[in-house]
Each structure stands twice: as C-alpha cells, then as structure tokens.
Amino acid sequence: xxxxxQNSPSLSVQEGRISILNCDYxxxxxxxxxxxxxxxxxGPTFLISIxxxxxxxxxxxxxxxxxxxxxxxxLHIVPSQPGDSAVYFCAASLGNQFYFGTGTSLxxxx
Amino acid sequence: ETGVTQSPTHLIKTRGQQVTLRCxxxxxxxxxxxxxxxxxxxxxxxxxxxxxxxxxxxxFPPRFSGLQFPNYSSELNVNALELDDSALYLCAxxxxxxxxxxxxxxxxxxxx
Numbered sequence: 001x002x003x004x005x006q007n008s009p010s011l012s013v014q015e016g017r018i019s020i021l022n023c024d025y026x027x028x029x030x031x032x033x034x035x036x037x038x039x040x041x042x043g044p045t046f047l048i049s050i051x052x053x054x055x056x057x058x059x060x061x062x063x064x065x066x067x068x069x070x071x072x073x074x075l076h077i078v079p080s081q082p083g084d085s086a087v088y089f090c091a092a093s094l095g096n097q098f099y100f101g102t103g104t105s106l107x108x109x110x
Numbered sequence: 111e112t113g114v115t116q117s118p119t120h121l122i123k124t125r126g127q128q129v130t131l132r133c134x135x136x137x138x139x140x141x142x143x144x145x146x147x148x149x150x151x152x153x154x155x156x157x158x159x160x161x162x163x164x165x166x167x168x169x170f171p172p173r174f175s176g177l178q179f180p181n182y183s184s185e186l187n188v189n190a191l192e193l194d195d196s197a198l199y200l201c202a203x204x205x206x207x208x209x210x211x212x213x214x215x216x217x218x219x220x221x222x
Contacts (some may be wrong), residue, residue: 091154096166100152
C-alpha cells in the first residue's frame with residue numbers, strides 16, 4: 001500500500017530552466033512533508049520540508065508547494081543546475097514514521 | 111563526530127543465515143531509524159529507536175530486530191534471511207527535534 005507516490009520515474013530539464021517534481025499522497029493525517037536528494041552510492045540527503053499547516057516553503061533555489069485539498073506536493077528548482085542531477089524522494093511523516101515515494105531521477109542537461 | 115556511517119558497505123549472505131548491520135550515528139542524535147530500500151523503490155521504514163528503546167515499527171516481521179547503544183551506535187539484525195531481504199539498508203539519525211534525518215550511505219545486502 002503505497003501512501004506516497006511519485007508517478008514520474010524520470011525527468012530531464014535544460015540547465016537554467018525550472019524543474020518541477022511532483023508527489024501525491026493518500027493519508028490526510030500526514031503532518032510533515034520532506035524532499036530528499038540521493039546521489040548514487042550515498043544515503044538520501046535532506047533538502048527541504050514543509051509543515052501541513054503551510055502551503056509554501058522556500059529555501060534558495062528550492063521551493064516546496066503543498067496542496068492539501070489535492071493531496072499533492074511539488075518541488076520547484078529554479079534555476080536548475082547540472083549538479084542537481086540526482087534521484088529525488090518525497091516523504092511524508094506521521095508521528096515516528098516516514099513514508100517515502102519511489103523517487104524521480106532528475107537529469108539537468110548542460 | 112559528524113555524519114552517519116554504516117558498515118559493511120556490501121554483504122553477501124546465504125538464505126537462512128543471520129546478519130548484523132551496524133550504524134554509527136552523529137554524536138547527540140538520540141533517534142535512529144532503519145529503512146529497507148529495494149531496487150526501484152523508496153526507503154521503507156523498519157523501526158526507530160530512541161534512547162535505546164524501540165518507539166516505532168513498520169510492517170516488518172519479528173525476525174527484523176534492532177539494538178541501540180549509549181555511544182550512538184546501533185544494529186539491525188535479520189534472522190532466517192530470505193531472498194527478498196536483498197536490498198539497501200539505510201540508517202538515519204536525528205536529534206530530539208526529529209526532523210531532517212541524516213542518512214548513512216547504506217549497506218547493500220545480497221541474499222543468495
């Protein structure tokens with residue numbers, strides 16, 4: 001039962017353009033949402049989070065949007081850089097547990 | 111000490127054997143969580159320990175067990191290994207605020 005879904009396994013974007021990664025969830029009780037970035041042979045690295053009481057959080061080039069009515073989360077990266085190429089996981093937390101999506105592999109083309 | 115380190119990085123075991131994976135958390139991080147990441151999947155929560163006590167568990171059978179020690183190290187033990195246990199096992203630690211986990215690089219377990 002996949003409670004957090006990332007329906008796009010891969011995304012390619014030109015350098016300098018916007019990358020938009022999407023995530024859907026099913027459990028309306030999730031209280032925090034997070035994005036992680038993962039390079040090959042490394043563990044996931046925390047990127048940005050958002051509380052369920054907010055609809056936007058921004059940190060530099062990264063902005064996370066939360067649409068609770070649609071149970072949808074998105075990560076915007078502007079401008080995209082080649083170093084952003086990695087697998088991006090969205091995650092949702094409920095108490096002690098984190099539920100991860102299956103990941104989206106982002107390739108930023110120079 | 112900064113960062114989360116896991117050992118070994120790779121391991122091959124035979125079905126039915128037992129395995130112990132180790133994690134060394136960041137100093138001051140009292141919470142450690144273990145995840146199983148199968149190929150093409152996101153990390154799946156196994157369990158979490160806080161100050162040496164288990165305080166959350168995902169949908170994994172009892173043959174998955176853990177220990178956390180006062181020196182910020184922890185173990186994941188898996189008994190009676192099955193072929194489907196082949197995966198990347200990640201540990202993540204956090205401080206008492208709980209968010210922004212720091213992940214280790216993982217242990218790649220292959221069961222043959």
